[in-house]
Amino acid sequence: xxxxxxxxxxxxxxxxxxxxxxxxxxxxxxxxxxxxxxxxxxxxxxxxxxxxxxxxxxxxxxxxxxxxxxxxxxxxxxxxxxxxxxxxxxxxxxxxxxxxxxxxxxxxxxxxxxxxxxxxxxxxxxxxxxxxxxxxxxxxxxxxxxxxxxxxxxxxxxxxxxxxxxxxxxxxxxxxxxxxxxxxxxxxxxxxxxxxxxxxxxxxxxxxxxxxxxxxxxxxxxxxxxxxxxxxxxxxxxxxxxxxxxxxxxxxxxxxxxxxxxxxxxxxxxxxxxxxxxxxxx
Numbered sequence: 365x366x367x368x369x370x371x372x373x374x375x376x377x378x379x380x381x382x383x384x385x386x387x388x389x390x391x392x393x394x395x396x397x398x399x400x401x402x403x404x405x406x407x408x409x410x411x412x413x414x415x416x417x418x419x420x421x422x423x424x425x426x427x428x429x430x431x432x433x434x435x436x437x438x439x440x441x442x443x444x445x446x447x448x449x450x451x452x453x454x455x456x457x458x459x460x461x462x463x464x465x466x467x468x469x470x471x472x473x474x475x476x477x478x479x480x481x482x483x484x485x486x487x488x489x490x491x492x493x494x495x496x497x498x499x500x501x502x503x504x505x506x507x508x509x510x511x512x513x514x515x516x517x518x519x520x521x522x523x524x525x526x527x528x529x530x531x532x533x534x535x536x537x538x539x540x541x542x543x544x545x546x547x548x549x550x551x552x553x554x555x556x557x558x559x560x561x562x563x564x565x566x567x568x569x570x571x572x573x574x575x576x577x578x579x580x581x582x583x584x585x586x587x588x589x590x591x592x593x594x595x596x597x598x599x600x601x602x603x604x605x606x607x608x609x610x611x612x613x614x615x616x617x618x619x620x621x622x623x624x625x626x627x628x629x630x631x632x633x634x635x636x637x638x639x640x641x642x643x644x645x646x
Contacts, residue, residue, distance in 0.1 A: 462486055466497035473506055484521040508563045515561045522549035559635050568636050579625045
């Protein structure tokens with residue numbers, strides 16, 4: 365066990381610690397460089413205003429540690445677990461997190477997500493860990509941002525499974541799995557374009573307007589009404605204001621198109637209401 369009186373040894377360069385316990389040590393305003401901590405246990409460690417450069421934490425466990433207001437430069441966290449730790453206002457530069465877990469931690473989310481793994485599968489697990497932690501902490505203001513990142517990474521992973529020629533994906537996934545991953549990738553991209561995964565309002569408005577003009581074109585190619593008339597007619601259908609309106613003369617094809625447009629409008633209004641409620645509730 366490494367105590368406070370022995371902490372000066374941590375300042376040594378190119379030192380490797382294996383299965384050491386660091387308990388109740390203050391490393392505030394310290395500079396620590398080129399060291400490796402493997403399967404080490406950190407408890408109630410204070411690191412305020414410390415600077416860590418080229419440090420590797422391999423399968424370490426941090427409990428009740430204050431790691432905020434700290435700069436991490438080219439550091440690696442692999443297989444580590446953080447429990448009840450404070451990483452607020454910590455800055456991560458050219459650092460990476462792989463196979464890590466967070467429980468009840470205060471995180472600088474905007475900084476830490478920039479240190480995500482490059483591999484899509486590891487990145488997805490990393491974002492899910494952060495999302496789970498933020499749920500535990502009740503930080504509702506960041507939920508939608510993390511969910512959006514998770515959906516984007518899921519799409520990236522499905523694309524890699526579908527088109528990548530890397531041995532990892534070829535050996536791990538059968539042809540039918542790769543095919544269905546391609547379908548899921550297309551579905552997620554459509555979901556993003558149509559309603560922003562249900563998390564953002566502006567894509568819903570944009571696709572709603574685009575869809576209204578598409579239906580306007582369908583009505584226009586029949587050749588029975590002017591362009592202004594079909595645009596007005598399509599907008600009224602989008603707003604469900606033409607339901608059971610017997611004064612409007614339409615063909616059988618237009619009537620079925622109108623029903624389909626009304627159905628799409630109901631879906632859009634439902635998604636818009638749900639997304640708006642999420643924003644207001646938070």
